[in-house]
Amino acid sequence: MPATRLLRPLQTATRRFSSTATSSLPSSVRLVEVSARDGLQALKNPILTTSQKLEYLNKLTASGLTHIEAGSFVNPKTIPQMANSGSLMGNLPAGPLWSFLTPNQRGLDAFLAHNPDLTTTEIAVFVSATEEFSMRNLGRPRDKAMADFGEVVRKARETDVKVRGYVSMVIACPFSGPTDPKEVGDAVEKLLGMGCYEVSLGDTNGFGTPKTVRALLHHLVKERGVSVDKLAGHFHDTYGMAVANVQAAAEEGVAVFDGSVGGLGGCPFAGPGAAGNVATEELVWLFEKQGVKTGVNIEKLIEAGRFMSGLLQRQGESKVARALMGKRTVTQEEPKAKL
């Protein structure tokens, strides 16, 4: 067969792929930085002081991030790293929206007791799509957790507190296997119905693949009519699939993604080996290289990651940060590329 005939289908396929991939991505995304909560919560030591955390949060703010989870009002005996979350309030830098995880009414009361500026702070509530993880993470069955959070959100909304929602184990659960997308849909609808402005879909153990992520979003958006504007992606990178899953979700219309600088973290109740979120550096690189605006300066973000690595005395997991710090990406055009 002549070479031109062999090339033609390939060129057509490439054209089709490029136009689909770029046209279906949003023009900008909002990144929600969770390293100061999800990233740190599993670490028993070193426990970071309030001033160390504030210095880190200032560096994150300087990078241009506009939405940052700063801490949680949870049991300090099980999550000692979050015990000083309240002391951050009042000293948070101007600019971002600051989020605090609250597991119950007591968490909301503690949040309010620290006189938060309600124009720049919010709480986040969290449920599980699976019964087993609900018991481990919240000590309550799903129905009870949802009913309790219904009251928390009602009271929060009465006092004009914005509430973000999370659903964990949206793809699969290490304790019960694959998650039925209908369970996720039920939880998402209940959280939105009670007054959460957005629900972040937690692939807590990183079991997702682009195929399962697309199937979940298809169920939520196409079959149940959930507005994609109300959804965020929260992908852990346990199996190295998080970037691929983010790309798939973005192509399905999701435009809000949680990330953790340096890929720090993991839920302490999600079983052994639960890894951190997709590194925020990877999110910035992935999107900016495809012309999708993040508003984040990657060099300043990497500087924040270096600072955190120094505090924790451990290397970050971000390949992008490592490449840019070590200038391993050197190609003909890369050194001149503006990031």
Ligand SMILES: CC(C)(COP(=O)([O-])OP(=O)([O-])OC[C@H]1O[C@@H](n2cnc3c(N)ncnc32)[C@H](O)[C@@H]1OP(=O)([O-])[O-])[C@@H](O)C(=O)NCCC(=O)NCCSC(=O)C[C@@](C)(O)CC(=O)[O-]
């Ligand atoms: C789940 C509860 C609240 C059970 O709290 P409970 O139902 O109230 O249970 P309890 O009454 O048996 O209380 C247990 C202990 O927690 C204390 N307590 C209770 N509530 C509070 C509070 N608000 N602030 C401070 N202390 C609290 C309470 O005082 C008691 O202390 P003790 O008497 O044993 O000394 C508690 O065990 C807890 O705070 N656990 C930590 C949960 C947590 O932080 N999980 C990780 C975050 S979720 C996550 O990472 C997933 C996510 C969001 O990232 C998305 C994803 O990746 O999928």
